[in-house]
Amino acid sequence: MAIDPDVALPWGSKKRVNRAGQAVRAGNAKKEDLDVIDTWREAHRQVLNTFQAILRNRSQGSDVVVVQRHKRKNTIFGKLRRFPGMQLVRMDDVAGCRLIFPDIASLHEFRNNLHQARFRHRLRNDVDKYDYIKSPKDTGYRGIHDVYDYDVNSKKGAVAKGLLIELQYRTTAQHAWATAVEVVGFVTESQPKFQAGDKRYEEALAYASEIIARSAEGLTSCFPDATDAEIVQKFLELDEQLGLLRMLEGLNTVDGEISQNKNIILIFNDDSKNSNLQIETYRSSPEALSALFKLEQQFPGKDIVLVRASSSEDVRNAFRNYFSDAREFVRLIEEGCANLSGKAINL
Numbered sequence: 001m002a003i004d005p006d007v008a009l010p011w012g013s014k015k016r017v018n019r020a021g022q023a024v025r026a027g028n029a030k031k032e033d034l035d036v037i038d039t040w041r042e043a044h045r046q047v048l049n050t051f052q053a054i055l056r057n058r059s060q061g062s063d064v065v066v067v068q069r070h071k072r073k074n075t076i077f078g079k080l081r082r083f084p085g086m087q088l089v090r091m092d093d094v095a096g097c098r099l100i101f102p103d104i105a106s107l108h109e110f111r112n113n114l115h116q117a118r119f120r121h122r123l124r125n126d127v128d129k130y131d132y133i134k135s136p137k138d139t140g141y142r143g144i145h146d147v148y149d150y151d152v153n154s155k156k157g158a159v160a161k162g163l164l165i166e167l168q169y170r171t172t173a174q175h176a177w178a179t180a181v182e183v184v185g186f187v188t189e190s191q192p193k194f195q196a197g198d199k200r201y202e203e204a205l206a207y208a209s210e211i212i213a214r215s216a217e218g219l220t221s222c223f224p225d226a227t228d229a230e231i232v233q234k235f236l237e238l239d240e241q242l243g244l245l246r247m248l249e250g251l252n253t254v255d256g257e258i259s260q261n262k263n264i265i266l267i268f269n270d271d272s273k274n275s276n277l278q279i280e281t282y283r284s285s286p287e288a289l290s291a292l293f294k295l296e297q298q299f300p301g302k303d304i305v306l307v308r309a310s311s312s313e314d315v316r317n318a319f320r321n322y323f324s325d326a327r328e329f330v331r332l333i334e335e336g337c338a339n340l341s342g343k344a345i346n347l
Contacts, residue, residue: 020036042289066099068098076088097165100175140222142174142177200238210226265292
């Protein structure tokens with residue numbers, strides 16, 4: 001199914017992409033290397049458009065939120081540096097679609113049905129390989145990922161054949177937790193998502209995941225053997241030290257207006273804790289992708305992401321981290337602590 005690594009493509013070859021990735025990892029990437037990577041990233045637009053159409057069609061009339069996104073350039077480069085053995089062409093989340101479900105049952109039903117779909121795209125992973133609901137990560141991350149190999153018959157679309165896309169499945173509760181992790185990374189000096197910085201944030205968020213899993217979903221997370229009382233006590237002790245809930249509760253959501261255009265670039269300046277989110281909207285995908293590459297070059301210190309969704313509300317729901325919105329997380333923790341301990345907590 002995949003293209004032979006020596007076949008000539010707009011970016012040269014898959015081997016050429018890997019060399020460009022290695023140059024980035026080594027810190028000596030030249031303009032031609034970056035151009036190769038951008039051309040390769042752009043080819044994933046076809047994969048994204050195909051999958052978002054499939055997913056929207058299958059979720060029509062339901063409460064499932066579907067959004068797509070290109071992985072941010074800085075995130076790609078950071079991942080290359082964190083994983084020295086990773087080849088860029090095998091990075092399976094350059095293109096991604098996120099699906100957010102109201103509950104666990106609807107998530108599993110949708111995913112099981114998708115696995116039975118009659119299309120040429122191939123599921124690369126075993127069903128349980130990336131099931132972080134069944135086997136949560138030590139950080140407290142929960143959700144399920146699937147990786148698909150893109151396949152197509154048309155000559156025009158052959159350039160994208162063999163490219164990878166990651167599908168992320170989360171419940172609203174799991175998404176609220178993941179949002180809080182991202183927000184903490186934006187507004188503190190720590191990066192709990194990448195296990196960097198003050199370890200107390202990682203620990204507090206891991207206990208928070210356990211509280212949410214037990215209270216909101218009747219499951220467990222990364223501390224399955226601890227008692228309810230122990231989980232709540234440990235979280236509250238860390239929260240008292242960090243002021244985590246007060247910080248998240250005090251953040252103001254950004255009131256930036258998102259138009260009805262479906263191609264949206266979100267720009268967050270992570271060099272300034274008080275900067276506002278900048279929102280740019282575009283009518284077409286090619287126009288938006290071209291603007292993304294220009295903005296990345298112009299503002300290398302900013303966190304910039306291109307997303308596509310059917311409505312502004314879907315963008316806000318799926319990318320709340322960009323709006324510094326962790327209110328749902330705070331609500332779930334307050335309710336969870338009360339449910340598990342039998343007494344309310346005060347911020």
